[in-house]
Amino acid sequence: MAGNKESKKEELVQKRSVQILEAAARVFAQKGYHAATTKEIAAQAGVSEGTIYNYFQSKEDLLLSIPRLISETTLLPPLTQIQATPTTSGEEEEKLLIIVLDKAFQTFQHNVDFLKVLFSALPTMDEETLEEYLRRTPLHLTQVLEEFLRIRIAQGVYRPMDTTVLARAFMGMIMIFMLTQEVLPGKRVFASVDYKAIGREIVQLFLHGVLAHPGQGEVA
Amino acid sequence: MAGNKESKKEELVQKRSVQILEAAARVFAQKGYHAATTKEIAAQAGVSEGTIYNYFQSKEDLLLSIPRLISETTLLPPLTQIQATPTTSGEEEEKLLIIVLDKAFQTFQHNVDFLKVLFSALPTMDEETLEEYLRRTPLHLTQVLEEFLRIRIAQGVYRPMDTTVLARAFMGMIMIFMLTQEVLPGKRVFASVDYKAIGREIVQLFLHGVLAHPGQGEVA
Amino acid sequence: MAGNKESKKEELVQKRSVQILEAAARVFAQKGYHAATTKEIAAQAGVSEGTIYNYFQSKEDLLLSIPRLISETTLLPPLTQIQATPTTSGEEEEKLLIIVLDKAFQTFQHNVDFLKVLFSALPTMDEETLEEYLRRTPLHLTQVLEEFLRIRIAQGVYRPMDTTVLARAFMGMIMIFMLTQEVLPGKRVFASVDYKAIGREIVQLFLHGVLAHPGQGEVA
Amino acid sequence: MAGNKESKKEELVQKRSVQILEAAARVFAQKGYHAATTKEIAAQAGVSEGTIYNYFQSKEDLLLSIPRLISETTLLPPLTQIQATPTTSGEEEEKLLIIVLDKAFQTFQHNVDFLKVLFSALPTMDEETLEEYLRRTPLHLTQVLEEFLRIRIAQGVYRPMDTTVLARAFMGMIMIFMLTQEVLPGKRVFASVDYKAIGREIVQLFLHGVLAHPGQGEVA
DNA sequence: TATGAATGAGACTTCATTCAT
């Protein structure tokens, strides 16, 4: 009985804590960390300013705690699934990669606010906090992707290349679309493109390159 | 005489103005727009706080004026130069693209502080200011690149693809390295790679893709 | 039965009230009245913050109630005892006074926390509260001492002097040692001396003065 | 010329700094350190709250800086003067001591606010600050007095006694009158006495003690 | 009766901006 009460209380504390943290993330994303005020966070959370400090030590503590909100993003399932099936045709590979890309775009889109907070607070963050953030960021998937590339190369499906550069370049192609379409508030500068179409083109580029006659200039 | 004096005065005003603006850009880049103080900007510029307000209306005015410092970045010369010579072999194209990439990396590197300012002040900027910033950003080169791609496709050197997506994806590959190597202060998360090597790999990927046997699965 | 229950309840209330009050006195003494927080008092008392307000109206009420903790200090027993026996020799008087002094030091030492509370809250106290405090303070013994002095003078044991000044001066000699040895946290400034030794010297001074040849310069 | 301007400016800074510090001391003395607000200090100083922070780092810095206001109090001149003239009669000695006492009372009276600040902030002060305060306090004269007593004993004017205890006891007699007449706001508890009278009585007590027939009970 | 989460007034402090010199 008492235990029940205890756990109920803990649950409430947890709930309130998340409620405030989400409000903070929202306001941080919208106004930027420094321009955000505890007053507005409190309003967004539907509590008084004082209440914030019953759950967090400071405004900075809110910033540091935001990563806790986000479960570590992962593309692992789809990627490891693909690793298991070495493809024999380019078409087959394309289909698989498009699945991965879709998943990546979804993850990014889901975490756009998180990215905005990260960007707005960048100069303030110490290295430790930054890493904590990056760990929850799809950027971090680069390492998973690298492992996948190594396997594909070993399988002879991909040419031998620098996997570090390759993986990061691939993420870069994804990220720039998130940046230009989701993060940068002015959508007027960059035309918005449908993610399905983007996915197809990126995969094409990634697999085949742009050359019309690939046989020529092949690398030794 | 009077005119001379006039112009000399204007010149001085111009000089002082730039001196302050550069200090502001430096401090904004380092601390972030909101965390930066006019006091520190004044110190960096070697003037008093009051003097800033003889040249700029407000702290925000400094932010808005920073783009004036940067001549609109352009890859136009190398790109248009390349356009003029339709290549016949992949090798030849590689050499040309590497030149372009080097130039792009240099431009980005030169503007890292500018990018940092942009990122730190993103949530504060109105759309107009944002565009003003983006115009000075290598990101903006996407449009130039797009034009180049259209020509190459017309020349039959590149396959027909969506040039908007293609150009932006290419910039994304450049940008993610700038981001991970120059902007993000924690260099521990992402291994640092030499730009020459990056350039070569990106061009390889861009031209040929990753597939070991490109003949297969070729797009129709 | 009901009455029994009633009285039991009252007893409990009394107990809880004292428990809180003692905690408050402890914390007030340590941190000073204003720097002390109800939170810490609650923790010290082993109750919740809310409970404090079931027994006391406010933090200030705690301050006002602390004197209730202290029974009015009194040196009356030893002093009246002494009064009864007019001494004939200085040696005899010395012995008696040393007993009084010991008792006074003990009383002071026992009330050091009380004194600290008084000092820390002095500027906040209204005159009434201050008097309530002073009444529980050994300082208040001055009046008792004065009566003793009057009697000794009447007995011809002491010279005729201003008893008000004399009594207070005597208390001052006691108090400065309490102050320098117990209240002032920095024990480095004033060397600590054993109270027995202090007692002997003070009594010597009080009875005989410092002059080596008292016969000379005697007051008329 | 420039130097003149410089020094004028420095002088102004010095002036403003003192102006604020004196206001702070006044408010601290009246309300106690913790209950005092920067708002009231600013009002008392006739400046805005922000201005305080152009001269002091924090409210605590004000507390730490207050001793700077007070030149180190000293009774040295009168005491060393007396030392030079070993007295032969008690009457002579009385006259000299009364001068010293008057000076001491004046010093104390002049520093009453300072003492109040010290008392109010006692629990907050670290040892270093406390010492800084005590150094400006007449309490500190104990050491000077002690030296005087040693000499008088060596001169054979005073009996051999523990000078540490003796000196402090003497200061205690002075201090308790300052405490009861100047520091404790309620003057109702202790009757106020004229300092001249107090001085005479204290000196009497100090030199001759209270015994009517000092020849008896003399110490061996 | 006991609890402790919620409150909000108010404290300290920062900093962009002004203005007399």
Added chain:
DNA sequence: AATGAATGAAGTCTCATTCAT
């Protein structure tokens, strides 16, 4: 034109007190 002291609005945070459970 340059200075930098003064300003005061606004921000972060604390804490005595309340009240639903």
